[in-house]
Amino acid sequence: IRTPNLPEYVRERLRRTKVLIVLDDVNKVGQLEYLIGGLERFGPGSRIIVTTRDRRVLDNFGVGNIYKVNGLKYREALELFCNCAFKENHCPEDLLVHSKRILDYANGNPLAVRVLGSFLRQKSKLDWESALDNLKRISDPDIYDVLKISYNEIKAEEKSLFLDIACFFNGQDKDSVLKMIGDSSFAHYGLNVLVDKSLVTVSRGNQLQMHDLLQEMGREIVRQESIEQPGKRSRLWYYEDVYNVLKKTKVRIYLAFVATVICQTNNMHQ
Numbered sequence: 001i002r003t004p005n006l007p008e009y010v011r012e013r014l015r016r017t018k019v020l021i022v023l024d025d026v027n028k029v030g031q032l033e034y035l036i037g038g039l040e041r042f043g044p045g046s047r048i049i050v051t052t053r054d055r056r057v058l059d060n061f062g063v064g065n066i067y068k069v070n071g072l073k074y075r076e077a078l079e080l081f082c083n084c085a086f087k088e089n090h091c092p093e094d095l096l097v098h099s100k101r102i103l104d105y106a107n108g109n110p111l112a113v114r115v116l117g118s119f120l121r122q123k124s125k126l127d128w129e130s131a132l133d134n135l136k137r138i139s140d141p142d143i144y145d146v147l148k149i150s151y152n153e154i155k156a157e158e159k160s161l162f163l164d165i166a167c168f169f170n171g172q173d174k175d176s177v178l179k180m181i182g183d184s185s186f187a188h189y190g191l192n193v194l195v196d197k198s199l200v201t202v203s204r205g206n207q208l209q210m211h212d213l214l215q216e217m218g219r220e221i222v223r224q225e226s227i228e229q230p231g232k233r234s235r236l237w238y239y240e241d242v243y244n245v246l247k248k249t250k251v252r253i254y255l256a257f258v259a260t261v262i263c264q265t266n267n268m269h270q
Contacts, residue, residue, distance in 0.1 A: 071108020
């Protein structure tokens, strides 16, 4: 349903049709109003499932039945972790205690479990202990702190590729992105590293996909480069920032910044 002004014959047909609609990661009430409108639009017995990390979205829209999705249970988390870290559904005896302690930091979040497990795959016991030390140093870790452990361990070139995908290329065709980046040998290798670390996935349709939490983490890393002055950041993706910086900048424009302008210009024309 791409327009709130549907023809009458379409509305009438929808009112007679039982539908199942799933809306994932909704963060604004307007998205629900635009996509769903009034519940009377759909036939009796229809079901609409909405996932969000902001309960206020559901409250403001008047959703009656709200269910909190709990994290993975310990056994589920351990099995997922072992599949990622060891490619098996059980943990070696000498790393079982380490695995349990690491899972405490993941707090049942499937993404954190998968990223930490992939990060520690084929690592030595000393590397595991180092990862635990890094997690201990975080006084009150949230999901971003846990995910950043994996990001901090990859090379500078791979970090740059990760940030490019987070800022510009999430959901884009993999081959087109690799061609745009230029250095095909490194780009392919770097992307394979990110996939291996569960920081990026490639869909069956050949699209680069990054979990929204990882994308937010990447964009926050860039924002922290210069909180008050967007023009000093390595990447800009929000069109108002691009416009304001271009309006003021007369001399120095970085390559990554130019890439941002091209991407945003294309989006604006669409």
